[in-house]
Amino acid sequence: MAGAQQMKLALLIYGGGGDWYANPTALKNLAAYCNQQLYTKFSLQEAQVEVGSPEIFNYPFIHMTGHGRWVLNPAEAQNLRKYLEAGGFLHIDDNYGMDQYVRPALKQVFPELELVELPFSHPIYHQKFNFTNGVPKIHEHDNKPPKGYGLIYKGRLVCFYSVETDLGDGWEDPEVHNDNNAKHIEALQMGANLVQYAFNGVGQ
Numbered sequence: 001m002a003g004a005q006q007m008k009l010a011l012l013i014y015g016g017g018g019d020w021y022a023n024p025t026a027l028k029n030l031a032a033y034c035n036q037q038l039y040t041k042f043s044l045q046e047a048q049v050e051v052g053s054p055e056i057f058n059y060p061f062i063h064m065t066g067h068g069r070w071v072l073n074p075a076e077a078q079n080l081r082k083y084l085e086a087g088g089f090l091h092i093d094d095n096y097g098m099d100q101y102v103r104p105a106l107k108q109v110f111p112e113l114e115l116v117e118l119p120f121s122h123p124i125y126h127q128k129f130n131f132t133n134g135v136p137k138i139h140e141h142d143n144k145p146p147k148g149y150g151l152i153y154k155g156r157l158v159c160f161y162s163v164e165t166d167l168g169d170g171w172e173d174p175e176v177h178n179d180n181n182a183k184h185i186e187a188l189q190m191g192a193n194l195v196q197y198a199f200n201g202v203g204q
Contacts, residue, residue, distance in 0.1 A: 012064040018066035088158070128189070171191055
């Protein structure tokens, strides 16, 4: 079993043609920020794990991003469901263009559940950092407010889906998207909340 020093944040590799690799510096920076702010001991090299692989069970926090299609076969949907039922946590960050694929894919995973918009009072917004207005707005897409949706299974938030914000872009090296420091830090703070919740939180 890997020691605490080897704990990694994981990036989800998925099929369908979407660019799962879209933000190459994002998880490195989030890991470093969590190590600084939450006293975690993450490796700065993320894991990359396929949605159908048993390896996903090694990672309590999995991040998914991209701009395009996400297609699940039945075995992948079953594997992801088992991971989430077993205590895993998935953060999906719509990097623009994923929404029409995310919703039907999640229906394959949990046909009985609906994505719900989380209230601003949800604990995920009030971990190390307080976000009284919910998920922060990092980048513009369609001039719509940022939204944070969740899948809640047996009282626990198992998947957090961020839309109209681009948290992952905000985690990247600031020069990649010309983000100002305030937005970069705001994105990292929300990311730290996600990680802290995934490791310690109790869903509502």
